Amino acid sequence: MSGQQGKLDDAVSDSLRRLRVLYLQSVPADKIPFSALIPAAVNGDFQEALYNTVLSEDATAPYPPAARYTRRFLRLLIDTSQKRLGEDEELNGDILTLYLDTLSESDPSTNFADITKPAYITYILPPSCCLPFEESKIVISERKQLLSADGHTGSRTWEAALALGEYFLSNATSLDKPLWGTRVLELGAGTAFTSILLSKIRAEYVLATDGDERVCEAIQTNINLNIPKEFRDKSIAVSQLLWGTTQADSHIYFDPWDLIVGGDITYDTSDLSDLIYTLNRLLQKNKERSPAAIISATMRNEDTIREFERQLAGTSLTFTSQEVGADGRQLWYYGSDFPIRIYTIRTI
């Protein structure tokens, strides 16, 4: 094989890997750069590789994207491929059959219930980041189209959780304490993406908490989707925890914790004093373990963030923060360009 041929193959493999990440995350099809990811000349080999590595039952089992999403994805993919077919080449039969199958679904653009139904969203993790028995991916049952539903915002994974995931994946070995042996508590866990990721990268025990009962039920479903039965409860569990004094007697305030995490939990000024009560109490109680809280905040509103910092400064906690740069937003698709800041909070 010539050097040029090898290079082309690498480029095609990278494109297929990227298409797989985007497809399994159900990234809005009109945001996917098909024209950059599909080769200038589409042939049978490329289409077969595309079907086998991205679209086939084997590639997506056991939790494929929703048929309504697959239809939109395939419509644009087929459009681009068709324009680039080489002479005497035709569209791949398996891809066409898959597309035709999705056409029997109701039209999502006219059916509100359909677009708000939960779907499996798969986040591919870097290979070999996880325990040997674990697959390098996280599957979350989400209602991606909904910003908020049933009075809570925990139905989808937010950008701040993705950034927190990338932060832990790249810093796991440089944290003060390695994650191995660390007891982690997540506040306002939502879909529990962060808790599941931390469990997969070897935290000793993770407790995902949220103030909303229905969110907690959904978290258990997500844990079941990702963590083998024999490790549940022992290494990861869920519990309801409302910040502030409402649940001041909860065992969670008396259990030992090394790391407290939270993604996008600083967005509501009316909740901040309760959040800071909970953070302060948990960190002070575990002082002898040198605990840290790592909180990621999407910077939608400067005033809210300033208020969070102001209230933190009024406690005997200390904090540093860092903006997440482009290199911290590599692994997945982020729905917005809002800056994201990661806070590290400790006792003095």
Ligand SMILES: C[S@@+](CC[C@H](N)C(=O)[O-])C[C@H]1O[C@@H](n2cnc3c(N)ncnc32)[C@H](O)[C@@H]1O
């Ligand atoms: C924007 S979502 C973020 C979810 C998840 N951390 C993520 O980044 O994908 C905020 C979460 O905090 C929870 N929450 C809001 N206020 C809360 C409170 N006072 N006590 C506990 N949880 C709360 C919500 O139910 C919701 O799941």
